[in-house]
Amino acid sequence: MSEVRTKVKKVLFMVRREYYDDIVSGEKREEIRNPDKWQWLMGADPPKVAVFMCGKDRIHRRQITRIYLEDPAKVLGREPSYQGKQDLHYNWGGYPRRDCIVVELGDTYDVEGITRYMNEKIKKVMIKDPCPKCGTELEEDPEDSSEGYCPKCNYGWRFPRKEG
Incomplete structure (x- = not known):
């Protein structure tokens, strides 16, 4: 039987090395993004997999458990770093213009395991x-x-x- 590939909607995040390592280790469980550029994530058909890329050789995939709007300070438990504030386009007063998009990350997304699982499911049918x-x-x-x-x-x- 030929291999059947299922289409899963994904989103690509380019991240710095320090954040990439934390995501791979599971220490960082959410990705916070500027709502002006990432509003499409909140649509009717949100992505199911987050693909993180650091450089050209480091690629890691995680399942997305949910996507929502929230104050970044609440999610992080502290104010974002200087670089984080720049990335999120903070106003000069130190507060965001509005809540940011939070992508909550789940387990590692195993492409081979999913393909194998789907092929077994199709065989059973x-x-x-x-x-x-x-x-x-x-x-x-x-x-x-x-x-x-x-x-x-x-x-x-x-x-x-x-x-x-």
Whole structure:
């Protein structure tokens, strides 16, 4: 059976090395972004996976558990650093113009594991009944997946699809 790839909506974040290492270790569990540039994350179909890139060789993926608006100081438990304030476009008074977008990170996203899981799930759906005449495993007719024939006794029939 050919490998089936599922499309998962992703978002790419370019991050500094210090933040990248904290994300990979699991110490940093949220990514805070400027709402002016990242408002699209809050749409009806938000991304499910955050891809973090640091340089050209360091790539790490995490599942996104939720995306919401919040005051960055509440999320961090402190005021953002000077660099963080610049990134979030703080006003001169030290407060953000409004709440920032917070991307809450879950477990590591394993591309191979997800592909393997989906392939197994698809195989279970495609399980076929044995031939009613001789009991041999059936093959599907490529034109109509609800029809089959027995490779041993050439008996043809229609059969229902089994669900996992």
